Amino acid sequence: MAADASASTLPTRFKRPTFIGGLGGIFVILLVVLLVKEATVSPSQFAQTTLIGVTNGAVYALIALGYTLVYGILELINFAHGDVFMLAGMFTITFGTHFFGLHHGQGPVTVLIVFATLVLTMLTCGSINAAIEFVAYRPLRGAPRLAPLITAIGVSFIIQDVGLAWKGPNYVTAPDVFPHSNVFSVGGVNYQWNHLIVVILTVPVLLALLWLVQRTRQGKAMRATSQDKDAAAIMGINVNRTISFTFLIAGALAGAAGTLYSLWATTVRFDQGFQLGLIAFTAAVLGGIGNLPGAVLGAVTIGLIQSWNEGLPWHMPGSDWTQSIVFSILIMILVFRPEGLLGEKTPEGG
């Protein structure tokens, strides 16, 4: 306990073996060469897949931020987070179509309905996430770290089963309300409004989140709590309330992601949270778990890699291999750069 705190928090000068560093460098160079080759083989397709990748990345970013926020404050990988995102898709369908009568071709009123659905879904999912923390994680606050982790996996299954019971085992269709007309169409590269809307709606959410964490009193409390809970408490910070608030925000982000994704992909199924959640988690680790801009960077990177892999014409492995590639990245990051692209090295090494 009385160990010198300065020693453990000083950046440790860890010299990576040059062999491994060299391997990593060669790998990155090969990737760049491959991309350049792709871009010259079919420039328009390359541009097209890049745009789709950015859109994917925007959705992943919203989910990844939830993982990173919760990890930052509790050092807990909240496996249930992806499933809250899935629930958000279902709530979007329920709120949108059943409450507000949202359907294709309603004209300008669509904007209002989508916005109302978005806000309502964010509120609902935020509350659900905070409730999950209260019921499932708070009683385990003093327990070894493995206990809440396993609980999180349990909660994930419970939510999937709720989704299964609620909307059934098949894909549920969400109303296709985003316009499919082109924003621009240059030299065979088309960018459609339904993609752009996702990106346009994601950016302000991200900026608002950064502002909240870095500028507000509540954000200060969040940062202090994430760095030292006991110290935060004796500063007068209500630690439990701060943690609840963090889960609320993370849930609201999952809600936003769920609404955007379901209206964009127009389908929702009970198990989609698992897969997208894992991809988003990988993105959070890639960027440096606990680091907000890192989560966005990681998410866009993963979105691009996925989209390039699935859409580029010249000797790409194709969509069958997307998950293998994503998880190979996860493994390589954990081996070669566990702190992620933007993460700070911490005493725990992650």
Added chain:
Amino acid sequence: MSANGNGAAGGVPILEISDIHTYYGSIHALKGISLEVREGEIVTLLGANGAGKTTTLRSINGLNRPRQGTIRFQGREITTTAAHDIVKRGIAQSPEGRRLFPRMSVTENLEMGAFQRNDKSEIRSDMERVFELFPRLQERRHQKAGTMSGGEQQMCAIGRALMARPKLLLLDEPSLGLAPIFVERIFDIIRQINEQGTSILLVEQNALMALDAADRGYVLETGRIVLADNAAALKTNEEVRKTYLGES
């Protein structure tokens, strides 16, 4: 137990602890501790590692609640008050191991000390005051707290506690791991803070320095108070001299 003229010890108790029993998990760490701090006093807790000094402080600040007994601050019971409310009542702490926020700057750490206050301009002038006490902190104000030396971190931790404008300041091992020149300096500042009207409860390994600064002292052994007296009397007490002042 009257004051010994070493400080401005008033008569009114600000903190009264009576017969508290505190546990660490299943370990019975405090077995009926009673002590008091009066307004304007510096009181020190002496004792070997594991005697219960830090646990006593954690019982007061709400991080480790006693299962039995009562703690009263300015006449009001705070035994079961949440830790984040206790600082609002006027008890601040520089905890064991400093516990700064390592990835925040010095300025941000000091701001966190004033988290429960709303008077912005007053907070600014208090920060100036902390920088006057510790000019070194002003030089380092943009540096991340986790990257500073032990002595600088200690100053920052004490400064952070002062930012709460406490009526009672709990200091846990302020001299631990510091170079002798820093130790002298820290104790000067402790006296200075006390003269400006803050009561202090001081836990310290360096018994000689602590007894020099304090008005009164308590000696703890395995969760019990075995001695309580004026600092001057404790300094001449044979047991204390043998055990804590390193004389044979």
